Structures are given as structure tokens and as C-alpha cells.
Amino acid sequence: MLGRTASSLFWMSRYNERTQNVTRLLDVAYRGAIMSHSGQEDGAHWTFALANAGCESGYQEKYDELHIRHMIAYMIFSKENPTSVRSCLELARNNARAVRTGITAELWEAINTTWIEFVEVSPQSVTQDKLPDFLAWVNQRGHLFRGALLNTILRDDGYFFSQMGNFVERADNTARILDTQYWSLLPDNTIIEDGVAERYQWSAILRALSSRRSYRFAYPNSRLNAFNIAEFLILRSEMPRSLAHCCDWIADTAEDLAQFYGSREPSLDMAADLTRELTEKQMHEIYRQGLHEFLTDFIGRNNQFAHQLSLDYNFA
Structure with missing residues (x-):
């Protein structure tokens, strides 16, 4: 396969x-803002979304205040924000179009139709009351893309590179959310759903990673607490957005890629090493190392893997 x-x-x-x-x-921030006990939009909720998306400085350069109208404009429709929904959809479609003949009709239709329908939406039409439904629509279209990929793509090197991209991004997102909120997950934070601030932070982390309900299944006899949440999102491989789950997928896909090409590149060994180290870790060890330090190291190594992968396979 060509590198590009x-x-x-x-x-x-x-x-x-x-x-x-x-x-x-955005959905977590919106719901947190409208449920604020003060009855007013709380800037902390929007700051949560901006910080975790890595958009805080860019937003502050453009706007002087945190307001839902500005958030919708910047985080959804802005062409200037490289992390906006519009930018991500457009870049995903552009990359799909570049390999149009190498993907299935179902996968192309899923991503192309999403883009066509998105650009027809007027930003002014997405008002505060319509925001949740619009975000749900975008999220459902993303699931449609994943479903088309998993159910129609041949299990060859194209599938392997697609899976690598998905789980590298997912691991990065989970690690960054945990790192920006790491102070609320420290072991000395033993308050169990007694404080409003702690309860919101823990719930926001779980909701941002689509894991609130699955957490209840995994810990049926335990209320929210910092240790369990950190363990669930880092080490529990049955959780689809945990670091362990993402690393398992990356390592397995690396093995498939090595077998497919009959050669083993340095990036594939990096994936295996990271997964093995994570598998051998216990949550108490991570706390002794330092949660922030562990997450920072993980983000760096995940990025190094992606960079090495691009070198090994000549990404254009």
C-alpha cells in the first residue's frame, strides 16, 4: 500500500x-450548564469542554466571555478552529475522498452524506434548545461511519491502518481528559458523592467518555469514587474507551499488520511494549508513580508511536 x-x-x-x-x-458542558444550581450558565462547564478539546487559548483569542452562542460558533462551525466539528468532518471526508476507490460504497456514503447534510445547516439555526439534538445527530453519524467500516471493509492493511487511527485518537482523548482533571482523581480524594464539585467532576469525566452507565455495571455495589473511576478508565480492558482497551486493539492490530507484510517495524514493537507495561500495572503503582506523571508519559508515548508509524510506513 502506498504511504499516502x-x-x-x-x-x-x-x-x-x-x-x-x-x-x-459539548454535550457534557451544555447539560452541566443548564443544571447549574445557580440557575445561570456556569463558565466552568464550558471551560471543561474547551480545556479537554485543547481549544481554550484559541477561544480566548477570539472571544472575551464564555457563552453558549460563542461556543456553538467556535466548537461546531468555525473554519478557523482545527478541532471544531466542521473541521474534523471536512478533514475526515477529504481523507476518505483521497482513497475513494479503496473503501466501500457504504463507508463513503456514511462520511460523505454526513458532510453534505452538515454544511447545509445554518449556525444560527442551532439554538440553545436545539443543541442537544444536533450533537446527538453528529454523534450518531460517527457511529454509522464506524459501523460501515467494521462491517464492510476487507480485513487487510487498509483496515489495519484505519483501526490504528481510531484507537490512537481514542487513547489520546481519554488520557487528556483524565490528565486535565487528574486532581479530582487523586487517591486522597476520598469524598464519596458528598460534595457537589466532586460529584460533577466525576460524572463529567464519565459522561465525556460515554462510560457513566457502564461504570455502574462494572461497580454495581460501589458509589462513585476517585480510585474506581481512575482504574476503570485506565486499566479495565472491558471498557471500550479505557487506555487498556485502546492499547489492546493497537497491539493486536500491530501484530496483524506485521503478519500481513511479513516484517516487523519499530512502531509495532513500541505498541507491544506500551500494552505490556499497561497490562502489568496496578492502580496503586500508578498512584505511587504519580497520576499526572503517568498520564503525561502515556500521551507522549502514544504520540511517539503514531509518529513512528508514519515514518515506518511512509505516510505522505
């Missing part, structure tokens, strides 16, 4: 995953 083809498939999936990540952050 592998690159397009990798980034097509990354941008689709990033689109869903941004919509979940």
Missing part, C-alpha cells in the same frame, strides 16, 4: 473519532 493511502485511512478514522469526542464534551 495508509496516511489517509489512518487520519480518516482519527478525525471521525475526534468529531465524536468533541460532541460529547
Whole structure:
């Protein structure tokens, strides 16, 4: 496979995953703001979304205040914001179009139709009361893309690069959300659903990672607490957005890629090493190392893997 083809498939999936990540952050912020005990929009909720999307400085350069109208404009429709929903959808489609003959009709239709329908939406029409439904629509279209990819793509190198892109992005998103809120997950934070601030932070983290209900299934006899949430989102491989789950997928896909090409590149060993180290970790060890330090190291190594992958397979 040509390097530019592998690159397009990798980034097509990354941008689709990033689109869903941004919509979940906005949904969490919106629901937190309207449920604020003060009855007013609380800037902390919108700051949560901006910080986790890496858009805080860009937003502050453009706007002087935190307001839902500005958030919709910047985080959804802005052409200037590289992490906006519009930017991610457009980049995902551009990468898919570059490999149009190498993907299935179902996958192309899923991503192309989403873009066509999105650009027909007027930003002024997405008012505060319509925002949740619009975010849900974008998120559902992302699921349609993933469904088409998983159910129609041949299990060859194109599929492997697509999967790499998806799980590299997902791991990065989970680690960054945990890192920006790491102070609320420290082991000395033993308050169990007694404080409003703690309860909101923990719920926001879980909701931003689509894991609130699955957490209840995993810990049926336990209320929310910092240790369990950190363990669930880092080490529990059955959780689809945990670091362990993402690393398992990346490592397994790396093995498939090595077998497919009959050679083993340095990036594939990097994936195996990271997964093995994560598998051998216990949550108490991570706390002793330092949660922030662990997450910072993980983000760096995940990025290094993606960079090495691009070098090994000549991404254009």
C-alpha cells in the first residue's frame, strides 16, 4: 500500500473519532450548564469542554466571555478552529475522498452524506434548545461511519491502518481528559458523592467518555469514587474507551499488520511494549508513580508511536 493511502485511512478514522469526542464534551458542558444550581450558565462547564478539546487559548483569542452562542460558533462551525466539528468532518471526508476507490460504497456514503447534510445547516439555526439534538445527530453519524467500516471493509492493511487511527485518537482523548482533571482523581480524594464539585467532576469525566452507565455495571455495589473511576478508565480492558482497551486493539492490530507484510517495524514493537507495561500495572503503582506523571508519559508515548508509524510506513 502506498504511504499516502495508509496516511489517509489512518487520519480518516482519527478525525471521525475526534468529531465524536468533541460532541460529547459539548454535550457534557451544555447539560452541566443548564443544571447549574445557580440557575445561570456556569463558565466552568464550558471551560471543561474547551480545556479537554485543547481549544481554550484559541477561544480566548477570539472571544472575551464564555457563552453558549460563542461556543456553538467556535466548537461546531468555525473554519478557523482545527478541532471544531466542521473541521474534523471536512478533514475526515477529504481523507476518505483521497482513497475513494479503496473503501466501500457504504463507508463513503456514511462520511460523505454526513458532510453534505452538515454544511447545509445554518449556525444560527442551532439554538440553545436545539443543541442537544444536533450533537446527538453528529454523534450518531460517527457511529454509522464506524459501523460501515467494521462491517464492510476487507480485513487487510487498509483496515489495519484505519483501526490504528481510531484507537490512537481514542487513547489520546481519554488520557487528556483524565490528565486535565487528574486532581479530582487523586487517591486522597476520598469524598464519596458528598460534595457537589466532586460529584460533577466525576460524572463529567464519565459522561465525556460515554462510560457513566457502564461504570455502574462494572461497580454495581460501589458509589462513585476517585480510585474506581481512575482504574476503570485506565486499566479495565472491558471498557471500550479505557487506555487498556485502546492499547489492546493497537497491539493486536500491530501484530496483524506485521503478519500481513511479513516484517516487523519499530512502531509495532513500541505498541507491544506500551500494552505490556499497561497490562502489568496496578492502580496503586500508578498512584505511587504519580497520576499526572503517568498520564503525561502515556500521551507522549502514544504520540511517539503514531509518529513512528508514519515514518515506518511512509505516510505522505
